[in-house]
Amino acid sequence: MRLLLVEDSARLRDLxxxxxxxxxxxxxxxxxRLDAEEALANQQxxxxxxxxxxxxxxxxxxxxxLRRRKDPTPVLMLTARAAIDERIAGLDAGADDYLxxxxxxxxxLARVRALLRRAPLSSDPVLVAGALSFDPAxxxxxxxxxxxxLAPRERAMLEILMRNVGRVTLKRGLEERLSEYDAEASANAxxxxxxxxxxxxxxxxxxxAIETVRGVGYLLRETEA
Amino acid sequence: MRLLLVEDSARLRDLxxxxxxxxxxxxxxxxxRLDAEEALANQQxxxxxxxxxxxxxxxxxxxxxLRRRKDPTPVLMLTARAAIDERIAGLDAGADDYLxxxxxxxxxLARVRALLRRAPLSSDPVLVAGALSFDPAxxxxxxxxxxxxLAPRERAMLEILMRNVGRVTLKRGLEERLSEYDAEASANAxxxxxxxxxxxxxxxxxxxAIETVRGVGYLLRETEA
DNA sequence: GCTCAGCCGACAGGTTCCCGACAGGTCGGC
DNA sequence: GCCGACCTGTCGGGAACCTGTCGGCTGAGC
Numbered sequence: 001m002r003l004l005l006v007e008d009s010a011r012l013r014d015l016x017x018x019x020x021x022x023x024x025x026x027x028x029x030x031x032x033r034l035d036a037e038e039a040l041a042n043q044q045x046x047x048x049x050x051x052x053x054x055x056x057x058x059x060x061x062x063x064x065x066l067r068r069r070k071d072p073t074p075v076l077m078l079t080a081r082a083a084i085d086e087r088i089a090g091l092d093a094g095a096d097d098y099l100x101x102x103x104x105x106x107x108x109l110a111r112v113r114a115l116l117r118r119a120p121l122s123s124d125p126v127l128v129a130g131a132l133s134f135d136p137a138x139x140x141x142x143x144x145x146x147x148x149x150l151a152p153r154e155r156a157m158l159e160i161l162m163r164n165v166g167r168v169t170l171k172r173g174l175e176e177r178l179s180e181y182d183a184e185a186s187a188n189a190x191x192x193x194x195x196x197x198x199x200x201x202x203x204x205x206x207x208x209a210i211e212t213v214r215g216v217g218y219l220l221r222e223t224e225a
Numbered sequence: 226m227r228l229l230l231v232e233d234s235a236r237l238r239d240l241x242x243x244x245x246x247x248x249x250x251x252x253x254x255x256x257x258r259l260d261a262e263e264a265l266a267n268q269q270x271x272x273x274x275x276x277x278x279x280x281x282x283x284x285x286x287x288x289x290x291l292r293r294r295k296d297p298t299p300v301l302m303l304t305a306r307a308a309i310d311e312r313i314a315g316l317d318a319g320a321d322d323y324l325x326x327x328x329x330x331x332x333x334l335a336r337v338r339a340l341l342r343r344a345p346l347s348s349d350p351v352l353v354a355g356a357l358s359f360d361p362a363x364x365x366x367x368x369x370x371x372x373x374x375l376a377p378r379e380r381a382m383l384e385i386l387m388r389n390v391g392r393v394t395l396k397r398g399l400e401e402r403l404s405e406y407d408a409e410a411s412a413n414a415x416x417x418x419x420x421x422x423x424x425x426x427x428x429x430x431x432x433x434a435i436e437t438v439r440g441v442g443y444l445l446r447e448t449e450a
Numbered sequence: 451g452c453t454c455a456g457c458c459g460a461c462a463g464g465t466t467c468c469c470g471a472c473a474g475g476t477c478g479g480c
Numbered sequence: 481g482c483c484g485a486c487c488t489g490t491c492g493g494g495a496a497c498c499t500g501t502c503g504g505c506t507g508a509g510c
Contacts, residue, residue, distance in 0.1 A: 091339040097322060110316040138393035139441045151498055152440040188456090189500050195458055196499090214455065214508070376487055412466090414489055420469055421488095439466065439497065 003112070005029040006036040006059065007051040007078065012101075016049065019105045020112070033057035040066065047115055048075045052090055060093040067094035074115040078103075129165045130207030130222045134158070143204040153178065154197050161210065161220040170217040194218065226341060226381060227268070230254040231261040231284065232276040232303065237326075241274065244330045245337070249364045249377050251403075258282035265291065265298075269398075272340055273300045275320070277311055285318040292319035299340040303328075354390040355432030355447045359383070368429040378403065379422045386435065386445040395442040419443065 003020060005027055007013045013029045020027045028045075030036050033054045040048070040062075048066075052059035063075050077090045077098040090098060099111055127134040133142045139155060141148040150158065156178055161169055174190050198210055211219045228250055232238050238254045245252045253268070255261050258279045265273070265287070273291075277284035288300050302315045302323040315323060322336055352359040358367045366373040366383060375383065381403055386394055399415050423435055436444045 091335045096339060107313055110313045113317065138395070139438075140393055153499065186500075188502085191456060192458075192500070195456090199458090212456070378488070411490080413491085416467060417469075417489075420467095424469090437467070 003027045003047045003049060004036070004039055004045045005049045006033075006054070006062070007031065007049070008053070008055050009051075012051075012078075016108065019108055020049075031055075033059070033062060036062055037065070040071075045073055047112060048073060049078060049112075050075055050095070051078045060090050060095075063090065063093045063095050076111060076115060127159070127162045129162045129220060131204075132158075132162065132206050132208055134162055143201075143206050146204065148200065148204070150197070150200060153193055154200065157193055157197060161218065165208075165220050165222065168213050168217050168219045172217070174217065226271045226384065227251045228253070228272045228274060228337070229261070229264055229268075229270045230274045231258075231279065231287070232256065232274070233278070233280050234276075237276075237303075241333070244333055245274075248334055248337075249380055250337075251381070256280075258284070258287060261287055262290070265296075270298055272337060273298055274303060274337075275300055276303045277315055285315050285320075288315065288318040288320050301336060301340055352384070352387045354387050354445060356429075357383075357387065357426075357431045357433055359387055368426075368431050371429065373425065373429070375422070375425060378418055379425065382418055382422060386443065390433075390445050390447065393438050393442050393444045397442070399442065 005013060005016055005020070007016065007029065008031045010031075013031070017027055017029055028039055030039055031054075033056045036048075036050075036054075039045075048062075050059050050062060059077070066073060066075070074097070075095040077095045079090070079098050079100055096115060097111060099108060127136070131143050134140070135142070136159075141150060141155065141158060157174065160174065160177060171187065171190060175187060178190065178193070194210065201210075207223055209221050209223050211221055213219055226249075228245055230238060230241055230245070230252055232241065232254065233256045235256070238256070242252055242254055253264055253270075255264055256279075258281045261273075261275075261279075264270075273287075275284050275287060284302070291298060291300070299322070300320040302320045303326060304311055304315070304323050305326055321340055324333060324336060356368050359365070360367070364380060366375060366380065382399065385399065385403075396412065396415060400412065403415065403418070419435065426433075426435075432448055434446050434448050436446055438444055
């Protein structure tokens with residue numbers, strides 16, 4: 001964990017520095033907007049502690065710039081107790097949090113921990129086979145940057161096959177899993193479905209093939225490029 | 226966007242409720258820990274406003290429980306000005322932010338916006354997709370210099386779609402996020418809403434299209450100029 | 451060369467989606 | 481309280497799309 005502190009008061013820099021380092025984190029401290037921008041350009045930080053009133057510019061601009069280039073690094077502002085407008089401006093510029101001076105060390109650490117804990121975006125397990133990918137969250141299949149347009153049934157079928165790459169999926173198993181609760185689909189329905197699926201995949205460089213294992217079922221195999 | 230307020234003072238519930246709803250968000254308000262846990266079990270919220278001192282239990286336990294089951298829903302605590310220890314306890318339990326009572330409405334809204342913004346994908350102050358823009362601060366949608374006149378529901382829907390540009394938004398998800406606590410909207414209501422939204426966007430050069438993914442949901446895609 | 455599993459074009463019934471029309475509800479102005 | 485403007489949900493018909501059946505054909509396996 002590496003943090004950046006941007007603060008023009010030397011006294012506060014030392015104070016905060018001691019607290020942060022005491023907690024076991026790495027901290028770089030700078031005093032000006034220019035130095036801050038240089039540091040941010042050269043180094044990936046896990047969190048930025050930012051004083052808004054800097055000698056050579058407005059701290060909110062730093063945040064705005066970060067956000068403009070889609071940098072999600074959390075920013076914790078340090079503001080004076082009274083400056084409500086400043087806080088609002090900072091938050092709307094893209095800062096994640098603020099702390100009013102004077103603050104006590106326990107509170108500083110708690111807030112830093114809260115921001116660092118922030119999950120790196122919910123990542124659903126995305127299925128991959130060859131150049132094919134499937135995102136369960138959105139039910140989307142992708143290949144070479146394109147999104148495949150599949151019917152619900154076709155999607156269900158491809159998902160089952162992808163969860164069994166390299167292994168034979170029994171035809172009987174497909175029948176059971178693709179059919180409705182009571183009315184089960186005929187074997188032929190599966191074949192038709194599969195035929196349509198193959199045709200829809202054909203135009204793409206999927207780097208996989210759906211092979212037929214006569215009398216048993218189907219097998220999704222990764223072919224090489 | 227759908228928020229949950231847990232607060233035992235009826236006066237504060239009304240006050241906060243008015244502010245939040247006035248900003249165009251949906252809000253469910255409950256007064257006890259039990260009601261809060263029930264609500265959280267039945268509904269996916271985008272943010273929780275949480276008073277720590279509840280008649281039937283400690284608010285930090287609610288947060289701890291959420292986090293224990295890996296629920297990343299942001300939590301904004303409401304605490305008394307003096308209670309520093311309480312704040313630290315809350316943050317360490319997993320809350321994301323706090324607001325000290327009494328607070329003013331502008332600050333409340335700014336912090337709510339800041340927390341909502343950090344959710345999925347973008348932490349941009351202003352959302353952009355194609356030529357469309359959305360300013361969370363004013364709840365205004367703009368396109369080519371013009372301000373779109375949208376109904377609250379339509380705004381909520383477009384905001385969700387814009388926060389997921391390029392990704393499919395599940396129809397079920399829309400239903401859940403756009404409907405009130407108990408009375409859920411029919412799938413048809415979503416379709417009608419979307420139809421109206423499309424019509425209102427049509428006159429503008431938005432450079433985006435709302436595509437239908439049959440059987441799954443909708444996808445806001447950037448088209449090129 | 452015979453047989454049968456599998457393939458696939460064509461078709462039809464069912465499902466999902468779109469959207470015009472309508473009505474209940476809400477809110478502000480008078 | 482009454483009126484009008486607006487928001488939001490329901491209903492229903494039509495269009496688009498999905499999916500199973502049928503039947504002819506092909507080729508694998510014996």
